[in-house]
Structures are given as structure tokens and as C-alpha cells.
Amino acid sequence: MSRSAYPHHLAITLRWKDNDVYGHVNNVEYYSFFDTVINDFLIRRGGLDIHRGDVIGLCVDSQCTFKQPLEFPGVVDAGLRCGQLGNSSVRYEIALFREGSDEPAATGRFVHVFVGRQDRVPVPVPDEIRAALEGITG
Numbered sequence: 001m002s003r004s005a006y007p008h009h010l011a012i013t014l015r016w017k018d019n020d021v022y023g024h025v026n027n028v029e030y031y032s033f034f035d036t037v038i039n040d041f042l043i044r045r046g047g048l049d050i051h052r053g054d055v056i057g058l059c060v061d062s063q064c065t066f067k068q069p070l071e072f073p074g075v076v077d078a079g080l081r082c083g084q085l086g087n088s089s090v091r092y093e094i095a096l097f098r099e100g101s102d103e104p105a106a107t108g109r110f111v112h113v114f115v116g117r118q119d120r121v122p123v124p125v126p127d128e129i130r131a132a133l134e135g136i137t138g
Contacts, residue, residue, distance in 0.1 A: 002102045006079025006095055007136045008045075010037045014072045024069035031062060034094045034110050037078035041136075046129035055126055057112035060089075064108035068098065075099050081138035088122040089113045090133055 003009070012033055020026040042048040042057065050056070070076055077097040084091040091111045095104035114125050125133070 001095065001104070001107075003077070003079055003095075003097055005138065006081045006093075007138070008037075008041055008080040010040055010078045010080070012036060012076045012078055014070065014074045014076060016072055018070075019072045024071050027064070027066065030064050030066070030070075030096060030106050030108070033076055033078050033096055034062065034064070034092075034108055035059075037080045037094060038092055038110055038112070041080055041132070042129060045135075046126075046132035048126075048129060054117055055114050055123055056117050057090075057114050058120070059110060060113050061111040062108065064106055066106050068101075068103070068105040070096065070098060070105050076105075079104075080136060082133045082136050083109065083138055085125065085130065085133050085137060087124055088115075090125060093138060 018025045018029045079095040081093050083093040091109055094108050096106045098105050113122055115122050
């Protein structure tokens with residue numbers, strides 16, 4: 001899918017340490033980019049309080065398909081949309097784009113289950129987060 005299929009975007013500057021000995025961004029960094037675009041969205045648009053809130057999101061499933069290498073220096077455009085929104089869970093769909101490219105370098109999914117911070121028991125997606133996610137549902 002192209003950039004336009006993802007309603008939310010975050011520019012992430014690649015760092016020197018992201019490259020591996022083969023001269024491209026190491027695969028583990030792609031998951032870090034996924035985590036970054038999701039949590040930036042939840043904090044800024046959904047009001048998630050990562051330090052003191054009663055509810056947190058735990059990753060229970062993730063997947064990445066690598067299509068093209070990313071390389072330092074550069075900027076990755078992380079596209080995000082909500083693929084499925086349940087009572088206590090959400091499946092995010094993510095695409096990573098190189099600067100100037102409409103073809104994704106990688107695509108993936110990431111599933112959060114929202115739980116109580118103390119007891120880790122699933123809880124309904126908080127209203128403010130739900131409203132933000134509904135705004136990026138694909």
C-alpha cells in the first residue's frame with residue numbers, strides 16, 4: 001500500500017547506530033520504529049500517560065515484512081493506521097517509507113492489549129485512546 005493508506009505519519013531520523021555491519025538498518029530497529037510511531041501517537045493524540053496512568057498497552061503480537069533496505073543517513077516516514085479495534089485490544093498496521101518513496105521499505109502489524117498497570121488484567125480501551133484510534137481506522 002502507498003503512503004496515503006496510512007492516515008498518521010511520524011518522521012523518524014535514522015541514527016548511525018541503526019546501521020549494521022552490512023551497511024543497512026538492522027532488522028531489530030524496524031520494530032523500534034513501529035513501537036515509536038505507535039506510542040508517540042497514543043501519548044500525543046490518545047492522552048496515554050505512560051508514567052502515571054492506570055492503563056497501559058502490552059504488545060502481544062508483532063510481525064514485520066522487509067521489502068527494501070533502509071540506510072543511514074536518512075529519515076524514515078512511519079505510517080500508521082488502526083486495522084482492528086476490539087474491546088481491550090487494537091491491531092495497528094504500520095508501513096515504513098524511505099524519503100521520497102511511495103513504496104514501503106517494510107510493513108507490519110503490532111497488537112496491543114490494554115491492561116491495568118497494577119494487575120495486568122485486560123480493560124476496555126480508554127475512551128480518549130479509542131476516539132484517537134477511530135480517527136485512523138483503515
